[in-house]
Amino acid sequence: MKKFVCFVLAFALVCTLLSFAGAESEEKVVIRILSSQQTENPEGSIEKSISDAYTALHPNVTFEYISAKSNEYIKKLQAMGTAGDMADMFQNSSNNLPTTVDLDLCFDLTGLFDAAYLDGLQPQMREEASYGGELLFMPTQSLPMALLYRDDWFQEEGLQPPETWDDFIACAQALTKDTDGDGVIDRYGFAMIATKDSSAGTRFLPILRSFGCREVYFEDGKWKTEVGSDAFKLACQTFADLDVKYHVVQPGSIETSYSEAANLLVANKAAMMITGSNALGTIYAQNPDLKGKLATCAIPAYTTHTSRLGTLGYSIYKGSEKKDVCADYLRFFLEENNALKWTEISYRVPVRTEYYGNLILQEKDMKGFVDGIESAYAWPQFLGIAKTYEIIGSVYQALITGSMDIDTASEQARVAMEELIESYE
Amino acid sequence: MITVNKHQYKPVLTIHQKDRIWGMLFVIPSFFALVLLVIYPMLNGFYVSLFNTNLVSRNTYVGLKYYGQLFTKPEFGNTLFTSLKFTVLVVCGHFLVGGLFASLLNKPFPGRSFFRMILVLPWVIPEVSIGLVWKWIFNPVYGIINYYLLQWKVISEPVAWLSNPATAFPIVVFISIWKGFPLIMLLISAGLQTISQDILEAGIIDGANRMQSVVYIYIPSLKPVILSAIILDTLWWFKHFTLVWMTTAGGPESATNLVSIDIYKTAFEYFQYGQAAARSVVVFAICLIISIIQRGGLREKKG
Numbered sequence: 001m002k003k004f005v006c007f008v009l010a011f012a013l014v015c016t017l018l019s020f021a022g023a024e025s026e027e028k029v030v031i032r033i034l035s036s037q038q039t040e041n042p043e044g045s046i047e048k049s050i051s052d053a054y055t056a057l058h059p060n061v062t063f064e065y066i067s068a069k070s071n072e073y074i075k076k077l078q079a080m081g082t083a084g085d086m087a088d089m090f091q092n093s094s095n096n097l098p099t100t101v102d103l104d105l106c107f108d109l110t111g112l113f114d115a116a117y118l119d120g121l122q123p124q125m126r127e128e129a130s131y132g133g134e135l136l137f138m139p140t141q142s143l144p145m146a147l148l149y150r151d152d153w154f155q156e157e158g159l160q161p162p163e164t165w166d167d168f169i170a171c172a173q174a175l176t177k178d179t180d181g182d183g184v185i186d187r188y189g190f191a192m193i194a195t196k197d198s199s200a201g202t203r204f205l206p207i208l209r210s211f212g213c214r215e216v217y218f219e220d221g222k223w224k225t226e227v228g229s230d231a232f233k234l235a236c237q238t239f240a241d242l243d244v245k246y247h248v249v250q251p252g253s254i255e256t257s258y259s260e261a262a263n264l265l266v267a268n269k270a271a272m273m274i275t276g277s278n279a280l281g282t283i284y285a286q287n288p289d290l291k292g293k294l295a296t297c298a299i300p301a302y303t304t305h306t307s308r309l310g311t312l313g314y315s316i317y318k319g320s321e322k323k324d325v326c327a328d329y330l331r332f333f334l335e336e337n338n339a340l341k342w343t344e345i346s347y348r349v350p351v352r353t354e355y356y357g358n359l360i361l362q363e364k365d366m367k368g369f370v371d372g373i374e375s376a377y378a379w380p381q382f383l384g385i386a387k388t389y390e391i392i393g394s395v396y397q398a399l400i401t402g403s404m405d406i407d408t409a410s411e412q413a414r415v416a417m418e419e420l421i422e423s424y425e
Numbered sequence: 426m427i428t429v430n431k432h433q434y435k436p437v438l439t440i441h442q443k444d445r446i447w448g449m450l451f452v453i454p455s456f457f458a459l460v461l462l463v464i465y466p467m468l469n470g471f472y473v474s475l476f477n478t479n480l481v482s483r484n485t486y487v488g489l490k491y492y493g494q495l496f497t498k499p500e501f502g503n504t505l506f507t508s509l510k511f512t513v514l515v516v517c518g519h520f521l522v523g524g525l526f527a528s529l530l531n532k533p534f535p536g537r538s539f540f541r542m543i544l545v546l547p548w549v550i551p552e553v554s555i556g557l558v559w560k561w562i563f564n565p566v567y568g569i570i571n572y573y574l575l576q577w578k579v580i581s582e583p584v585a586w587l588s589n590p591a592t593a594f595p596i597v598v599f600i601s602i603w604k605g606f607p608l609i610m611l612l613i614s615a616g617l618q619t620i621s622q623d624i625l626e627a628g629i630i631d632g633a634n635r636m637q638s639v640v641y642i643y644i645p646s647l648k649p650v651i652l653s654a655i656i657l658d659t660l661w662w663f664k665h666f667t668l669v670w671m672t673t674a675g676g677p678e679s680a681t682n683l684v685s686i687d688i689y690k691t692a693f694e695y696f697q698y699g700q701a702a703a704r705s706v707v708v709f710a711i712c713l714i715i716s717i718i719q720r721g722g723l724r725e726k727k728g
Contacts, residue, residue, distance in 0.1 A: 075693050081481045099696060104482035184575060184582055196676060252565035252585030254677045269566065387695045397678050401590055423697070 029061045029325050032087035033314070034077060038067035042281070042345050050338045054329055061325060074099055081105055088320040089329075092137035094128040094311045094379040095202065101131050102383055107318040108134035112327035125351045127378055128311040136315055138330045140339070141348035143276030143310035144376060145206050146368040150175075150271045151295035161297035165210075165238055168272075168300040172248035175271035189248035191261040191270035194239070194396055199258045201389025202308060203274045204239065204396070209377055211235035212303035215392060216382045216421070223382055223421045227392065228414025233406050234302070236392075240399030254397055265290070274299060276310050277369040280347040296368025298375060307372035308379060311351070349373070384424045391416045467709070474702035491703035501687070501704060505711075508684040511598060512663045518602030519658055520651075523609030530610070531617045541614075548607035556671025559600045563587050563672075590680035593673050597681050601668055605661075609654055616650035617643070656719040660712055684708055 033051075037043040044067075051063040066087055068076035074096055080086050081103045092100055100106050110118070118126065118135065125139040147168075149161065153175055162168040172189025179187050193200045205215055213231035216223050226232060243249045250256065250264055262279055264270035266286040273279065277296075284291055298305040314333075316326045332338065336355055342348040343360050349369055350356070361370045382388070395413045398404040404412075438446070474492070477485040495501045530541055547555065562569050565585040574580045586592045620643065628638050644651075666685040669675065675682035675690070684704065692701035 078480070078693075078696070102479050102483060102696070195674070197674070250566055251583040252588045254588035255560075255565075255585065255673070264566070384695065390690070394678060397676065401588070401677055403590065403678060 027060060029322055030064055031061065031089060031322060031326060031329065032064045032066060034066045034068065034080065034087040034090035036068055036070040036073040036091055038065045039069045046341050046345055050333055054332050078103065086317045086319060088322050089314045089316055089326050092313055092315040094309065097131060097136060098381045098383040100315060101136065105317055106136035106315040107323060108136065109138055109316060110135045112323060120352050120354060122351050122353050124373065124376055124378065125309055125311045128309055129313055131381055137313040139311045139313040139351040140333055141312050141342050142351060143278050144349055144369045144372040145274060145276055145299060145308040145310065146296040146372045147299055148273050148275050148279060148294060148296050150293060151364065152293040153271050162300045165300045165302050169246055172272065173246060176248045186269065188250045188270045189272060190242055191264040191273040192242060192249035192253040193256050193258060193261050194253040194400060195257060196390045196393030196397060198386060198389055200393055204392060206299055206306050206308045207239060208235045209306040210299055210301050210304060215388055216380045225417040225421060227417040228410050233410050236395045236399060237406050240396050243400050254400055277347045277349055277366065280365055295364040298368060298372055305375040307376040309373065309376045384420045387420050391420065470702050471706050474699055474706050476699045478698050479696055480698055487699065491700045495703060495707060503679060504682050504684045504687040507682055508663055511683060512659055514598045515601045515605065515662045516655065516658045519606045519609040522602060522606040524613055526610045527613035527617060530614055544610060545607045547604050552604065552667040553671060555604055556668045560672050563596060587673050588677050590677050593677055593680050597669050597672055600672060601662065604668060609658065612650055612654045613647065616647045620646045652719065652722060656716060659715055663712060
């Protein structure tokens with residue numbers, strides 16, 4: 001009997017010790033994520049639901065979000081980098097990548113994922129997430145740029161989606177109307193964003209490319225520009241003419257932000273808008289009646305169709321001690337059911353090509369965005385891109401306000417671009 | 426016999442010296458706070474202006490290059506001129522509107538407290554809210570201004586007020602005057618209430634008419650208040666950012682591009698902290714000069 005009691009006690013002791021050992025191997029891990037999507041709806045809740053699902057599978061891993069509004073995001077990142085208080089993971093994008101490279105924050109993810117897994121990423125999106133051969137953020141979604149238009153109004157007017165800029169102007173003229181007959185135009189062919197910030201810049205640069213002009217490009221080991229060329233002048237003049245010559249845009253295009261332009265579509269006051277796929281989520285959330293009435297096609301061409309991918313994803317901070325857990329979470333984030341949540345709820349395009357058969361992506365309001373991927377160009381990884389928006393924006397604004405002619409404005413922009421490139425060399 | 430040196434019990438420190446030591450001890454916390462919160466950031470700002478830096482990983486010494494660029498390229502000069510023009514117009518507007526309302530409120534009439542409360546409201550509302558509200562009032566598609574002007578047939582099509590350099594700048598000045606006049610009104614009101622009734626009555630007895638009372642009694646009595654208010658208002662609006670950023674963000678083109686907006690964009694949109702710091706140092710020097718000139722004027726008048 002004594003032997004039996006001793007055996008039971010010894011067994012209990014071993015079990016207790018093992019349980020302690022087990023607890024030690026299940027060490028609590030808190031992953032801090034800096035994200036601008038937490039401030040947005042429904043993006044914030046999708047992001048949170050995925051991390052909650054990961055915690056349900058791995059109870060020892062929890063997530064702590066640090067949120068920053070998208071227009072304040074890069075400043076927050078900079079402040080955290082300066083203070084040495086970086087999160088383990090932070091949201092990154094093709095637009096912000098040069099800045100995060102300059103800040104030396106990103107860890108090369110190539111070693112954390114096997115080659116076959118990385119080969120499943122859409123190649124251009126993978127390229128946009130890479131710098132100097134290193135994968136500096138894991139792309140998780142993209143917002144390709146396309147022309148969003150009111151398909152029902154196009155059908156009423158017997159219009160075809162525009163192929164060229166001449167077609168576009170003709171469509172915009174046909175759709176600009178005084179619908180209530182009070183003598184004042186109240187429906188505009190095109191919701192134009194002509195500010196001098198990233199909102200307008202990310203839309204105008206693909207237009208510039210469609211005229212065959214590169215705002216900046218890297219060649220022979222240095223940055224160069226085609227600002228000031230004939231193609232540049234033609235693109236800026238055509239864009240400004242939509243307002244000053246053809247009168248097919250809303251008044252005040254110079255002060256119209258993305259949200260105001262989207263609101264014009266929501267309020268049935270505009271027929272077309274150049275935008276990323278996420279605009280669908282914004283528009284449908286405010287006016288669900290528009291479902292089935294919107295369609296997309298490629299940005300009109302002068303020399304070529306073009307698009308901007310707008311790749312988004314997460315970087316792992318190079319100083320983080322939890323890189324393996326972060327990498328595992330990113331793999332989970334990109335599993336089909338999680339990746340497609342972004343498409344279904346927020347109209348983002350997935351980054352893994354195996355998901356492109358999804359029916360949502362084939363619908364007429366998403367198809368133009370997905371088709372645009374093929375004609376997309378790699379976003380320039382130029383540190384001075386924000387200033388580029390300002391310089392080029394000054395040209396079309398000068399044409400819209402009539403303060404300068406195209407030759408003077410274009411020459412000023414060329415000099416400013418060359419000085420900008422020199423200042424970042 | 427024990428002899429006592431009459432100087433033996435003389436205190437080591439005099440009362441005056443003790444007071445000085447205690448005084449210095451009390452000043453030390455404020456001195457450190459001043460060094461930490463004002464002197465160090467200013468010196469660090471100057472130090473940063475000597476580098477091409479992102480404050481984290483890039484730090485290249487460029488010397489006084491950015492200062493040289495400021496004085497050789499016209500852009501910074503243009504933003505300074507816009508800021509000066511903006512400041513002069515806004516401060517003059519504050520004194521005109523604030524002075525007018527202060528003189529009206531100085532007279533007793535029914536509901537005076539109510540009107541005083543209403544007139545102070547623009548000053549109480551946060552600048553961000555005011556900027557957004559006015560932006561929507563002047564919105565070309567949905568704005569109330571265009572709505573009524575169209576209704577009354579004053580205009581035949583919507584006007585983009587904030588997209589035209591000729592109208593954007595005056596509108597921004599108008600909004601800034603509307604926002605800031607209550608402070609000047611309150612200061613002048615307080616000054617008016619300190620003017621002795623005896624002096625005013627003496628003026629009347631001596632045969633002073635209304636204009637003479639204003640020139641020889643009111644203005645001299647209000648000079649200290651007016652000069653202090655001018656210094657505060659000038660420095661405040663020369664550095665102003667929020668209202669203009671919210672309504673026009675410095676546009677259209679560069680019509681409302683104040684020096685504060687230029688510095689903000691250079692630092693936090695283009696991440697050229699060295700250039701932004703150089704601009705800030707120059708703006709600090711300008712503010713210091715304005716302050717010295719105005720303080721000199723104040724001292725002269727007091728003397």
